Amino acid sequence: QQPVQSPQAVILREGEDAVINCSSSKALYSVHWYRQKHGEAPVFLMILLKGGEQKGHEKISASFNEKKQQSSLYLTASQLSYSGTYFCGTEPPSGGATNKLIFGTGTLLAVQP
Amino acid sequence: ETGVTQSPTHLIKTRGQQVTLRCSSQSGHNTVSWYQQALGQGPQFIFQYYREEENGRGNFPPRFSGLQFPNYSSELNVNALELDDSALYLCASSRGGTNQPQHFGDGTRLSIL
Numbered sequence: 054q055q056p057v058q059s060p061q062a063v064i065l066r067e068g069e070d071a072v073i074n075c076s077s078s079k080a081l082y083s084v085h086w087y088r089q090k091h092g093e094a095p096v097f098l099m100i101l102l103k104g105g106e107q108k109g110h111e112k113i114s115a116s117f118n119e120k121k122q123q124s125s126l127y128l129t130a131s132q133l134s135y136s137g138t139y140f141c142g143t144e145p146p147s148g149g150a151t152n153k154l155i156f157g158t159g160t161l162l163a164v165q166p
Numbered sequence: 167e168t169g170v171t172q173s174p175t176h177l178i179k180t181r182g183q184q185v186t187l188r189c190s191s192q193s194g195h196n197t198v199s200w201y202q203q204a205l206g207q208g209p210q211f212i213f214q215y216y217r218e219e220e221n222g223r224g225n226f227p228p229r230f231s232g233l234q235f236p237n238y239s240s241e242l243n244v245n246a247l248e249l250d251d252s253a254l255y256l257c258a259s260s261r262g263g264t265n266q267p268q269h270f271g272d273g274t275r276l277s278i279l
Binding site: 055083085087093094095096097100102140152153154155156157158159 | 170197199201206207208209210211214222224256258260265266267268269270271272273
């Protein structure tokens with residue numbers, strides 16, 4: 054089942070912070086975060102694993118609550134380049150990570166000068 | 167390092183026709199996943215190929231099929247096209263193993279008339 058993201062859309066001024074949430078109704082093995090600008094390919098941001106390990110972006114942080122089946126992406130001191138649609142991709146714990154992601158509903162982020 | 171390339175970029179077909187989309191994976195990557203992205207939605211997993219074998223499939227009918235070649239490039243074939251097949255088709259490659267970032271191509275925009 055598709056993870057639900059919130060908010061659906063958010064508008065920020067440069068320098069402001071934002072939090073994007075991803076919630077699944079199923080147990081998760083890992084959560085992947087991607088950003089997609091209009092007309093472009095999704096770009097990898099971060100992977101969060103059970104047990105707290107993270108792989109990814111230096112300027113973006115995230116958390117993964119395995120018990121609640123939720124992940125949050127924290128964007129601090131936002132820049133114009135952060136604008137785009139953010140997707141979480143989840144992977145169930147079916148025998149290990151396989152990169153077969155179920156993507157969420159998406160969060161549109163617009164950063165204004 | 168050459169990124170993921172997809173061809174063609176745009177394609178227009180009519181109902182009932184067949185289509186082949188192509189993807190060249192990034193150097194060093196042996197896993198290719200295909201996704202369908204409808205307008206305003208997150209990518210939906212179609213199937214994955216690992217070392218020339220199908221390695222998992224999403225909720226798509228058998229008229230969606232694929233191939234992976236010895237150089238790890240891949241094809242997505244769709245038979246008996248339907249109007250609902252109109253979408254952006256994304257290919258993503260990754261290294262083998264667990265918890266690997268996926269690198270997406272720019273996609274093929276398929277329109278069915």
